[in-house]
Amino acid sequence: MRALQVQTLSPDLSGCALVDLPIPPRGAGEVLVRVRAASLNFPDLLMTRGEYQFKPELPFVAGLEFAGEVVEADAESGFAPGDPVYGGNKTGGFAEYAVVPARALSHMPHGIGFPAAAALGAAYGTAYTALVEIGGLKAGQWVLIHGASGGVGLAAVELAKRLGAHVIATTGSPDKVERLKAASDADAVILAEGRFREAVAELTHGALCDLVYDPVGGDVFDESTRCVAFGGKLLVIGFAGGRIADISTNIPLIKGFSVVGVRAGEYARRFPERGKAIREAVATLAADGRLNPHIDRVLPLEHWREAYDAMAARGIVGKVVLEP
Numbered sequence: 001m002r003a004l005q006v007q008t009l010s011p012d013l014s015g016c017a018l019v020d021l022p023i024p025p026r027g028a029g030e031v032l033v034r035v036r037a038a039s040l041n042f043p044d045l046l047m048t049r050g051e052y053q054f055k056p057e058l059p060f061v062a063g064l065e066f067a068g069e070v071v072e073a074d075a076e077s078g079f080a081p082g083d084p085v086y087g088g089n090k091t092g093g094f095a096e097y098a099v100v101p102a103r104a105l106s107h108m109p110h111g112i113g114f115p116a117a118a119a120l121g122a123a124y125g126t127a128y129t130a131l132v133e134i135g136g137l138k139a140g141q142w143v144l145i146h147g148a149s150g151g152v153g154l155a156a157v158e159l160a161k162r163l164g165a166h167v168i169a170t171t172g173s174p175d176k177v178e179r180l181k182a183a184s185d186a187d188a189v190i191l192a193e194g195r196f197r198e199a200v201a202e203l204t205h206g207a208l209c210d211l212v213y214d215p216v217g218g219d220v221f222d223e224s225t226r227c228v229a230f231g232g233k234l235l236v237i238g239f240a241g242g243r244i245a246d247i248s249t250n251i252p253l254i255k256g257f258s259v260v261g262v263r264a265g266e267y268a269r270r271f272p273e274r275g276k277a278i279r280e281a282v283a284t285l286a287a288d289g290r291l292n293p294h295i296d297r298v299l300p301l302e303h304w305r306e307a308y309d310a311m312a313a314r315g316i317v318g319k320v321v322l323e324p
Contacts, residue, residue: 087121169186
């Protein structure tokens with residue numbers, strides 16, 4: 001089978017190659033899937049550099065999540081050959097076949113195709129875990145979502161709107177403002193640069209935001225501490241901006257807000273029943289037509305470098321999907 005293998009860590013993807021590998025063997029409790037579509041996530045890029053918290057042993061097949069059809073499964077797994085499924089693991093998705101634990105898969109919601117299903121799990125699972133499970137999102141609240149042009153950010157915008165929140169979406173690129181407006185139904189789109197608190201205060205009529213969703217970090221996190229309402233939550237999703245920010249504890253004390261770290265995958269592993277409930281909630285919303293992942297582009301697996309380069313250059317709005 002063809003697979004994108006990370007053979008050595010490198011800053012420029014020179015350690016990655018499209019190779020032919022045997023179809024991976026399936027163990028007890030695992031499912032063999034014929035991959036039809038796999039979506040690129042920011043951790044996929046970081047893992048080629050050794051910059052992600054999870055560092056798989058080299059060499060490894062890249063790809064966090066995918067959608068496809070079951071080839072083989074245990075009878076008690078709940079899956080049968082031919083079932084359309086989506087999900088994934090920490091690696092292995094950018095290949096013609098993948099083996100994952102049955103618990104890491106879900107049946108595809110009716111009415112969506114393989115590319116959309118491949119873009120559903122990680123982004124919307126992170127958004128739901130952060131905003132609903134941990135953030136306690138309620139209709140009518142104001143939510144500030146950073147990095148909104150990325151897959152994780154755009155999923156959060158859509159989910160928050162579907163659940164009745166008022167959403168301010170941000171991007172760090174002036175050329176993405178209009179693209180983000182076209183790709184989302186956020187109440188407002190602003191640039192996350194400089195002192196953006198004033199824009200947030202004006203949009204919320206001085207109330208500021210009940211939840212701040214931050215996958216960017218750095219200067220964006222620093223200014224976000226000025227945008228959280230009293231009693232609100234600043235949700236730390238990641239550090240796509242590159243700098244891990246510090247905070248003086250007197251700031252959340254005086255302003256009465258919480259800073260909460262969100263690791264959606266680890267949350268689901270530690271609390272499997274809650275993880276299952278989150279996956280089911282996302283699948284239900286997708287089946288009802290309330291969630292529609294925005295796909296920036298669909299590329300054949302042979303064009304993997306274009307996909308990775310576009311992500312590294314921050315040129316994507318939504319998700320890039322690779323088709324083996």
